[in-house]
Amino acid sequence: MTADDTGAAPGAAPGAAPGAAEHGAAEHGAVEDHLAALAAALHGPARVKSRMLAEVRDGLADATDAHTAAGAPSRPAAAARAVRDFGTVAEVGPAFQRELTIAQARQTARIVALIVPFLMACWYLVGATAEDAGGQLPAAVHVLAANLGGLAAVAALLAAGSLAATGAFSRRPATPRQLPLVVAWTGTTAAVALAVSALTLTAGAVLAQHWPAGALAGAATLVAHTRLAASARACRHCAQLAR
Amino acid sequence: MRGDPVRGHLDGLLLAALEGGPLHGYAIITAVQQRSAGALELRTGTVYPALNRLERTGLLRSTWESVGERRRRCYELTDAGRRALADERTAWREFTSAIGSVLDPGRAPRPAT
Numbered sequence: 001m002t003a004d005d006t007g008a009a010p011g012a013a014p015g016a017a018p019g020a021a022e023h024g025a026a027e028h029g030a031v032e033d034h035l036a037a038l039a040a041a042l043h044g045p046a047r048v049k050s051r052m053l054a055e056v057r058d059g060l061a062d063a064t065d066a067h068t069a070a071g072a073p074s075r076p077a078a079a080a081r082a083v084r085d086f087g088t089v090a091e092v093g094p095a096f097q098r099e100l101t102i103a104q105a106r107q108t109a110r111i112v113a114l115i116v117p118f119l120m121a122c123w124y125l126v127g128a129t130a131e132d133a134g135g136q137l138p139a140a141v142h143v144l145a146a147n148l149g150g151l152a153a154v155a156a157l158l159a160a161g162s163l164a165a166t167g168a169f170s171r172r173p174a175t176p177r178q179l180p181l182v183v184a185w186t187g188t189t190a191a192v193a194l195a196v197s198a199l200t201l202t203a204g205a206v207l208a209q210h211w212p213a214g215a216l217a218g219a220a221t222l223v224a225h226t227r228l229a230a231s232a233r234a235c236r237h238c239a240q241l242a243r
Numbered sequence: 244m245r246g247d248p249v250r251g252h253l254d255g256l257l258l259a260a261l262e263g264g265p266l267h268g269y270a271i272i273t274a275v276q277q278r279s280a281g282a283l284e285l286r287t288g289t290v291y292p293a294l295n296r297l298e299r300t301g302l303l304r305s306t307w308e309s310v311g312e313r314r315r316r317c318y319e320l321t322d323a324g325r326r327a328l329a330d331e332r333t334a335w336r337e338f339t340s341a342i343g344s345v346l347d348p349g350r351a352p353r354p355a356t
Contacts, residue, residue: 052295054314058268059267059269059272061313062268063269087287092289092292095293096288096292099292167301168300
């Protein structure tokens with residue numbers, strides 16, 4: 001799950017060191033404990049999660065300042081009130097997770113929509129140049145490549161549609177709940193198609209004695225497959241959490 | 244007043260709070276509470292994912308700004324956000340006018356504007 005998080009609260013504030021004033025230590029405890037609990041409960045793209053938690057940390061610090069200025073008996077009491085007003089992880093975690101799940105789905109959809117058609121085009125180019133060079137790809141490779149190409153086109157269209165449905169051009173305020181799961185399985189299917197393409201067409205290029213270009217495209221496809229499979233796996237995990 | 248009735252209008256409340264200019268997360272929460280004279284209590288933790296969603300759907304844009312040692316993410320309305328706020332206001336006026344004319348039949352319904 002490469003795109004996923006470590007569960008740690010990123011950018012931990014320069015909190016109270018051992019022996020620091022009791023108040024500072026207590027404030028650090030209330031806010032940082034809550035952030036750590038939230039971080040442990042949330043899964044999604046690390047960059048998005050880190051940005052969300054940094055914003056929450058700032059918000060809780062602002063709230064602590066405001067409660068202190070409004071006459072809270074102590075700064076730790078102000079921090080505890082800020083955390084209470086924020087809501088428990090059980091109360092507010094699902095809303096954060098929904099956003100992270102959509103972010104993960106959009107990341108997966110971007111890979112499918114951009115990289116998969118590009119790689120398929122590369123493969124057709126390799127196949128065409130192999131035949132131009134006098135090589136002959138087996139008929140089975142032609143049939144399989146046509147089917148995989150069709151599958152990739154459908155996956156890319158689905159991914160592009162999902163990006164449109166969750167982005168700035170969406171006219172729907174709410175994202176359909178099943179959409180991240182659809183993107184996750186679209187990504188998984190495309191990842192499998194890439195792996196099969198890499199194997200089939202590498203074998204085909206070798207048979208057609210056009211192996212250098214085939215091997216190069218095969219390696220690029222394998223890299224894309226690894227990246228896409230990891231993103232799709234993280235997306236499936238997030239989609240389960242957000243259901 | 245807290246819970247579902249407020250949550251159903253959260254997007255409109257957040258857009259309205261930003262109508263006067265850019266604000267960061269906690270200032271938006273404070274603006275909603277002050278405008279409602281404390282009648283609307285928001286779980287502050289529900290506001291941040293909602294701001295994220297409004298930015299993702301193009302109704303808000305955000306920038307990070309440094310204030311002393313603290314960095315704050317400031318939000319402002321986009322043109323699409325202003326249009327969404329206007330739509331939200333129209334829908335709310337029509338809704339309250341219709342409900343009001345049933346609950347309080349003695350008063351003439353106000354035409355929606």
